[in-house]
Amino acid sequence: MPGTRELIASAALGVAANLLYAFGRHLPPLLAYELANGVYAAATGAAFIGYRLLFGRKPCASAVAIAVAFFTAGIAYFHYLVDSHLARSALVALFQAGVCAGIATTLLQARREWRKPYYTKLFVLAVCGLIAAGHLARVAWLWAAPDAPTSLLEPNLWSVAFLSAFCFALPGLVFGGLLLVHRRIVAMAEEAANRDFLTEAWSRRAFFETSRREMARALRTGRPLALMLIDFDNFKPINDTLGHDAGDRALVAFARRALSALRETDCLARMGGDEFAVLMPETDLKRAMLVATRLKSEVETTTRQDDFLRGVTLSIGVSQYTANDTPEVVLKRADVALYKAKAAGRNRIVCVPVEHDRDRLRQVV
Numbered sequence: 503m504p505g506t507r508e509l510i511a512s513a514a515l516g517v518a519a520n521l522l523y524a525f526g527r528h529l530p531p532l533l534a535y536e537l538a539n540g541v542y543a544a545a546t547g548a549a550f551i552g553y554r555l556l557f558g559r560k561p562c563a564s565a566v567a568i569a570v571a572f573f574t575a576g577i578a579y580f581h582y583l584v585d586s587h588l589a590r591s592a593l594v595a596l597f598q599a600g601v602c603a604g605i606a607t608t609l610l611q612a613r614r615e616w617r618k619p620y621y622t623k624l625f626v627l628a629v630c631g632l633i634a635a636g637h638l639a640r641v642a643w644l645w646a647a648p649d650a651p652t653s654l655l656e657p658n659l660w661s662v663a664f665l666s667a668f669c670f671a672l673p674g675l676v677f678g679g680l681l682l683v684h685r686r687i688v689a690m691a692e693e694a695a696n697r698d699f700l701t702e703a704w705s706r707r708a709f710f711e712t713s714r715r716e717m718a719r720a721l722r723t724g725r726p727l728a729l730m731l732i733d734f735d736n737f738k739p740i741n742d743t744l745g746h747d748a749g750d751r752a753l754v755a756f757a758r759r760a761l762s763a764l765r766e767t768d769c770l771a772r773m774g775g776d777e778f779a780v781l782m783p784e785t786d787l788k789r790a791m792l793v794a795t796r797l798k799s800e801v802e803t804t805t806r807q808d809d810f811l812r813g814v815t816l817s818i819g820v821s822q823y824t825a826n827d828t829p830e831v832v833l834k835r836a837d838v839a840l841y842k843a844k845a846a847g848r849n850r851i852v853c854v855p856v857e858h859d860r861d862r863l864r865q866v867v
């Protein structure tokens with residue numbers, strides 16, 4: 503997953519910087535100040551790059567490297583040339599607030615890509631806000647109390663509060679990023695389980711899930727819901743004469759054409775082999791027959807692009823949901839219609855009227 507490496511690098515750099523801070527009193531000032539601050543700045547910079555990559559944005563790695571170099575040089579300047587603890591703290595605050603603003607902007611720009619639940623993104627935005635506010639508050643405190651202790655390791659309430667907050671800052675950013683990575687991986691796994699890998703139509707599993715949802719909606723709203731079951735005629739000879747690969751391409755071409763011919767709310771699923779189902783919300787039987795006729799003629803009209811569909815004909819069974827049907831019953835009804843289409847010589851559309859042998863079908867499935 504893009505960005506994961508950078509987020510882990512950010513955590514590792516954060517640990518290194520904290521070790522330098524912790525042992526600062528026993529280290530030469532160059533390591534305790536410049537290196538420690540530079541490494542910590544690189545850590546938050548890496549987190550920023552991680553977030554950019556995670557949301558498919560340009561990583562801006564050179565800009566981050568230049569900013570870290572300038573920041574470290576600034577720390578050295580306010581250490582060796584003009585010794586000002588307040589200026590160093592202000593520089594740290596500006597850098598950290600800038601990085602947090604960058605991460606927050608990246609997240610907000612990618613708002614359209616947000617998937618529910620939103621709590622991970624809100625958590626990251628909150629962490630960014632707290633880090634920026636914490637650093638700026640510390641500068642304000644140093645400004646207001648010039649004789650305040652310069653080291654956060656001094657035992658007083660403010661130092662403990664700031665130190666604790668800063669200790670959670672970077673882990674918070676990295677944790678938020680890894681939560682986002684985790685959600686992406688779960689979403690990808692869901693997508694893989696719900697999509698047919700060859701045609702990218704929905705899978706059989708997703709079809710039943712969608713059917714249950716749509717049937718509950720149809721029952722609640724009283725709106726019609728139709729289903730068609732589509733099967734290629736004599737698909738086996740395509741495989742046998744042109745090869746399995748040509749068969750695969752015909753299936754892919756069919757799914758592409760069907761998806762462009764159907765409404766966005768229709769659910770095209772591959773039920774197995776050369777059989778597809780289309781669930782059509784807010785569609786009655788009459789309208790479903792029209793859709794089936796249009797889809798059939800569009801698929802069977804050869805274009806150069808979809809040469810693999812040359813000579814293909816389809817048999818289609820159409821059925822409709824009636825109150826309290828299960829997906830299995832509606833599917834079985836469409837299957838009966840499809841069987842009739844095949845038995846009548848293929849290359850045709852057959853519908854089974856509503857209320858047709860529902861009780862018998864219930865016993866079958």
Ligand SMILES: Nc1nc2c(ncn2[C@@H]2O[C@H](COP(=O)(O)OP(=O)(O)OP(=O)(O)O)[C@@H](O)[C@H]2O)c(=O)[nH]1
Pocket residue numbers: 700733734735736737738739741745746747748749750753774775776844848
């Ligand atoms: N290329 C390819 N072929 C597949 C795939 N899945 C199933 N098939 C083949 O699809 C064919 C399905 O044949 P059937 O539906 O039983 O019969 P048919 O030849 O289409 O004849 P009718 O349906 O009776 O018109 C079989 O030969 C399967 O091997 C696939 O993913 N790719």
